[in-house]
Amino acid sequence: MGLLTFSINVTLDGCIDHREGIADDETHAFFTRLMDEAGAMLWGRVTYEMMESYWPAVARGTVDAPPAIREWAVKLEAKPKYVVSSTRTAFPWTNSHHIADDLRTGVTRLKDATPDGVLLGSGMLATALDWLDLIDAYVFLVHPRIAGHGPTLYQSGLPGTRRLELMSATPLRSGVVAIHYRRAE
Template sequence: MRKVIAAINMTLDGSCDHTAGIPDEEIHQHYTDLLNSGDTILYGRITYQLMEFWRTILENPSDKKSMNDFAVAIDKIPKIVFSHALKDVDWDSARLSDQAIEEEVLELKQQPGKDILVGSRSLIIQLMKLNLLDELQLCIYPVISGTGLPLFENIKDRTLLKLINTKTFSGGAVMLYYGPGAG
């Protein structure tokens, strides 16, 4: 059975604002490797539209190899977008889901293939509530933003997690890998 792996960046004070962190070459490479280890990524509308930025890097490459490599990886991986507002998507590797997230994820988990990645705050919250996450990867930037959306907003039930790995980046960010906890 395929694993569902959620990965997201956040600040020390829990903000998921994508502009608050400082992604460097090492972090771009980490996420490129993660994308290459999966064969599907799930997005909500807002994150999907933010990720469309990487299409511009494909058209006009950066002077940074790590950004170009990430752009290629994000372009290549199939994307499933959950949105009530979008009527279509024009990225060749993307499609709109026609199912509820629970049904889509349960169906994907039964299919052969590599890991299913989740890259949107809203979907992470929904999948946590449904107990459908196998791993949660939190990249904590050494930044206090003072604003932004908290990752764990609207989660009312106590959720136990088990730390399964850590990775420290030279720029000071730390990746914490969590699996389901006991209880």
């Protein structure tokens, strides 16, 4: 069984709005390496639609992008992408699949079928999966910014405190710190 790793950009005040992070070559290269290590991506419908509206065009070369961003897009195009949605069933982007089972069953099956692990990148979906105790690890890119607005990490709460064990902390040149935690036993 592969690990389910939740990874997201977050500001110091917990904002996970994708427009608030530092989107430089080093950050994209970090996420590309993280994606390379995973066997599949997992998103909720909203995140999928945001990604689908931009990244396929970058991969095709119809949108100008620096090399690190294009590399991310090309690799994302090839990576299996799984989507949790109760309102949409058709996902035409290359290698996209719908998780139609109930959340626990569908994600557990995905973890079982993906020994290299699954990379989760949706804030609201992460909350739902944490309620089900399905997230094994967390990789947060903490940006040196205070956004002063939401959406925020786990804004709808959890049933209890999650104890985590620090695996690594890596500072990037921009001041972003990549922090990797595993669930503590």
